[in-house]
Amino acid sequence: MTTAEFPKEHVKGAFARQEDAFANWVTTDGSSGFPAAAGRYHLYVSLACPWAHRTVIVRKLKGLEDAIGMTVVDPIRDERGWRFTDAPGMGPDPVNGWRFLAEAYAATDPSYRGRVTVPVLWDKTTGRIVSNNDDDIMRMLESTFDAFARKNDLDFYPEAHASLIDALNAEIYTSVNNGVYRAGFATDQAVYAAAAEGVFNELDRLEARLAKSRFLLGTLPVETDWRLFVTLIRFDAVYYGHFKCNLRRIVDYPNLWGYLRDLYQFRGIASTVNFDHIKRHYYMTHPHVNPSRIVPIGPALDLTAPHGRERMS
């Protein structure tokens, strides 16, 4: 168990998530002190982490790979937190030569005593963390870096749907994105059961919604679809077993399962999904949940099978 992900202040067996410590914004006009620029900002992520995955997805869909560098931490976390390794395609940290992500937090605020979380948006010019809030980093990458983006054909936050997107984001966050964590980290039977039931009540609602619409808000995915995707893609592999969300799997929901494959097959997205990191991270980093640290062999999922949802466009 990492004390970080399971803080001491938890009450009556409920998981409490820490507030994000750094919440600055990159702006196009630079009025925040962090002007949008190519080559200035760097993203630190874990491919295991759903919150970090959201930022990886937006960076990929906007074609920001050349403008914003990215380093992937090792999926296994111990009491020293996220670390950089020499594994192919990952660290060592090319920007600052760090061994641990904690060094970014200490460089920004030497008195920082909170948990060291991913994602982190780092500013090379001021030498500090801009933000460690995935919602905010997502929004920044969605629009602030448009002058440097290779692809600008997707609107993640269409103005006409803004309030609907905000409401749906909040609903899905509470019951599904964070609901699986509240179920998985509960240490009280009733707290666990309420969280797990909440997950499936929401999945049932989404299943009905996706019977009528290819994506959550129409014929193209918006921010909310990608925010949901990162939980659905981990569900059968991790949350169903490790977090005991086992009333149903995603493959048991015809619409959600087709929708998940549709999003997975969307341009470039499959390359952002790393089941090796996902499975090793969860099963090996929470010994209070899985003391043997055995990583299961399954499930066998064919995410490349035709989804047939184009007919709804």
Ligand SMILES: N[C@@H](CCC(=O)N[C@@H](CS)C(=O)NCC(=O)O)C(=O)O
């Ligand atoms: N609220 C954060 C959540 C980030 C988060 O909780 N990340 C997890 C990994 S999935 C983490 O880094 N945990 C490290 C820890 O708690 O020690 C965000 O908005 O990005």
